[in-house]
Amino acid sequence: MNEIFGIPANTLLIVLLTLLGLIFIGVGITAVRYPLPFRLGMRNIPRRKSQTALIIVGLALSTLIITSALGIGDTIDYSVKVAVYDRLGAVDQEISATLQETPAGFSFGASPNTSADNNEWFAAAVAANIAAQVDGIVLDAAVPVAVQTLPVFSSNSNLSEAAVAIRGIGEVTGAGLAAPAGLADLGEDELLVNASLADALDINPGDELLLVKGMPTPFTVTAVVPDGELAGSGPAVIWSLAQAQAFFGQEGQVTAVLTSNVGDRETGVALTDSAITQLSPITGDLFINAVKADQLAAAATSAEFITTLFVTFGMFSIFSGILLIFLIFSVLAAERKSELGMSRAVGLQRADLVRQFVSEGLAYNFLAAVIGATLGVLAAFGLAQAIAALIADSTINIIPRVGLRSALIGYSLGLVITFATVSLSAIRISRVNIIAAIRDLNLPTLPRESQWTLFLRPFLVWRAAVTKAGKGNGREALRLFLLAGPKAILSFWGGLFARGPILLGLGYLLAYIGVNVAEQIGVYALGVSLFIIGLGQLFHWMGLSSRWSYSFVGLALILYWALPTRNGGKLAELGSNPGDFFISGLFLVGGAIVLFLYNADFLLNLFAGVLGRFGRLLPVARVSVAYPVMTKGRTATTLAMFSLIIFTLVGTTTITNTFSNFLDPIAGSGDYDVLVQANPFNPVSMAEMETAVTDLAAEGKMASPTAVASVIFAPVTAQSPEMAQPASYLINGVDDTFFATHRLELGGIATGYESADEVWTAVQNDPSLIVIDNFSVDRGGDPTASRDEAAFAVNSISAASGSFDPVTIQITGQDGVTHEFTIIGVINSAPNFFGATMNRQAAEMLGYDQPNRFFLRLPANADTRSAANAIEGEFSRSGLQTSLPKEQLEASRSSVRSIFFLIQGFIGLGLLIGIAALGVVMIRAVVERRQQIGVLRAIGFTQGMVQNIFVLEGMFISGLATIIGYGLALTFSYNLYLQVAADQGLAFLPPWSALITIGAAIIGVSLLTAWLPARATSQVVIAEALRYE
């Protein structure tokens, strides 16, 4: 994987290692020059071992998440590349009459054959010219090939394959490529098969194989050769070029010339550009397809996509991890408040406190990053194994692999992030007021200086500098000019930042850039959010109370991000990227936390008031609520962490559940288990099919079907009123059994019809009425919808609306006669029923009377695969093919779901951070309040009441976080659904049982983290608790 979030991985690594070096050098210098703070920092580490362990776990989580995300990227990158190397071998270029396009974007699968499957034929003379270019400098081999696709049938196994590459391999020039073993010895009626075909048709050497080109022609298989390179990687028959030319009647013609660059199968690709330059002058109109370079680039794109996906979802956890570090160090600072005050009192400088905490933090970080990176690599291997198991049917093998570069990036990024966080926390901690710290006093906060004062200060400083200079005190003048002056200017801008104007301006600028320059909705929305925050600050500056000002900010952010306010006009055209999800989560949760922070007292008193109505819960509730109110910052940080993780988990669970129903196996297949497609050149009648099925069932080769429906599936041209000219389309002329047994669903019903049943009955009885697929109607707003402009379309019907006015279209059949049909229904997504579905009489009107598709429904739990094989075997000489539509849809959905489950599992790692955070807060709370627990017990709190204080406190935090996370995630998901999925006839389906389970588990575990330490402490002898310091 070469890029991470668009940044070259090597550059990122160099930057991170440099930062890492600077950090270690900086702390090393501190250790030498300032041994006392360094020693104090180190001595704090073993003071409380369990706390140290907790800190290291907390710090390690971020590194773990980063490393595992990168490791997954490496795995995908490596696996797809290996698949490319296995498939293409040493082949680097393919010269053919057609331009090969490697599909962009992510795919677990890959094109099974080299692309030269059905190329146009061209004169073999070019191949000789290309072979002449094999010079051992750039090119080391060239071979002409002829590849076509045909159905193939095995006489021995009675199995067939509809699309097998028939690969004629010519004479290889150069040593870079080798013809498959045994090719040179083939007789006229002999051929080789590759391993894929041998597996598919259960072929052994000596078997007879029929190539179906018009009439089946028999050949004998002499050997099975391995897949890859010249033998292809999809099912393929291999023989000589001369045999292929003769069989296809294309003497002197080829379909491609494959060339190999100097180097092995992995290194040769580096010479692709040179090879293209060398070959271009002699290839004329032919295309030089850089197949390996293109497919490797696609592999890299796939890996980057997966990494981006995991890192994006991981960002919530990483951010929560950063909050956790802040929290840990805030708690540490609170715990050491009086000793910090004492340290300052006896002469330690503020900078010494920073050095002390940074040294201590780096020691934690160093260890935590090693643990995190190691666990991250292990997690990546685990996730890779899981992916491998989930996509076992894919054409690539997932090979777990985490590169050293990724492990180093994960380690150093984790360490740099945590170090930066620790340093900021340390600076914050160092601003301790000595007296307040020692005496545990609350000092009033001094009001911020007026902006006017801040504006004047730089001038006053400069004036003082000039005065000093005038008095000959150059050193002081220089200090004032170089240090105090810039500091005063910074204070001025800091004041503006805190009071709103900066964020207002920055927000406006970002919004403008988002719309007009970057054209990214994320940038625009970020701008709007900053503008909202700036507005709140401005209100406060103008005199509005902080509660009202920042409640406005919180509420406005929630409303802006949660409600679909960003859809209209020009905004709808802006691009988006996965990072937007992170930003939206951040601002939504941030808004909720700000709202809480400024109304915590009200909320908590309400909580206490409600609980206080239950007898003895009042004193418990009062104490349990008082602590979160008193330590608002700590409470808000914990809430933010928990809410963010819950938001992500619930959001992805809901979105994936909704979207994975895109293909409902029952509705998508009509609830048919087996689809039989007859060879158009060898049709099978309904009577033949029914007889065969009855016989097979009687012989015990398959279960007796509960329904057998026949369909005339045929090409037509069709034109809707809005189309300028007709376009290709398909019809499904279905029989009465189909009408009686199908379970297709209608997403749209024409006005005048009350129900789907009424529509189907009308279509069955009236040949002028049809229903059509939902791919051909308007799918505005669906980013996944893509349709050729020339394709048949009825845009007057919207997939999003349940009803529409009937539309009359014209369909021309194979006899050239045009008929009018009225659309009265739209089928929900059902891949096997694309086209116009009509009754049999209507299909006959269009010139088709022979059914070529049969849909079978088998009893529940019947072996569908055996049934399909039995039917295929029975009609093998007809070239008949079977498939399992319901099973395929189920597999497809389950594959998508599995991947999302995996992502949810990955996000679940982040949940550990949330729980660890609550654990930190609760364990610290218990330790901090041990003496107070003694007092509570002394004045009459029972052990149970003391435990309840902590349980209620934990319940309040985790409960509120759950409400915030669930509320925001469900709102966000619903809006996303409205924007994207509602048009596709999908229902919004939050998986309630899973969500309830997740919520209950979160609250349960959280309460446990609160209850366990509280229980232990409440059982301590009161006198001991009172003595605790």
Added chain:
Amino acid sequence: MNEKMIIQAKSVKKTYNTGKVIVPALRGLDLNVRQGEMVAIMGASGCGKTTLLNTLSGLDEIDEGVIEIDGRDLAQMKDKERTAYRAANMGFVFQFYNLLPVLTAVENVEMPLLLDDSRKIKAKEARQMAHAALAAVGLAEQADQRPAELSGGQRQRVTIARALVNNPAIVWADEPTGDLDSVTSQEIIELMRRLNQENGQTFVIVTHSLEIGEQCDRIIWMKDGQIVAEPQHVPANGKVNGQTNGQTNGQSNGRYREPILQPNSEPELIFVAN
């Protein structure tokens, strides 16, 4: 003074086992305190004063012996029962105030009332009583302030208000003036004495200050976990163990030096005259 014994301790033994050292804190101690009596427990550091107070009040457990409070053996009660008894019948004043920092003064004071199951006091009534208790200790104006916003003396008054608000039979005070200057100490002790006399409550006060001890009805001297007769040497300024207020205001004319303990030696009080 009532002749009824409210506290009766017989052959009380308590040993601390730290894992490395076994420390006998109370060595078969006998003690009786009459109802309404104000008693000071005095002695050198480590003599077992606080342990005695903790065991008498049920905050700590004893190894041997019997302690009866108003005729009831606390050791025989289950923890829940003992806690309820404490809530209804005892008040506590500690050296470092031990107020709940997150609650206001009035919220701290009303807590024992809300916990007293036997009286079923409603929240509103509890709040009124807490305000009255604060007024009684002169802190009516500071009712809504948190401990961190109060001075040391004010904090201790809140503690006293909390200890007395539910009109307990016994008030236990462990170094109630240990963290205060002499003027404030005197105010606090006078306040306690007044409340003792007005309400007839029993006060058991652990203290190093002889001045405080002398204002009580009786001083119980302790040494090495046992009650002893008065010490042989009493400092001229009336301070034992020199850690208290006497030295902070410069009025001290005597100084106490910590005894040097030798292995297997008995700790002893050594006073050095100025």
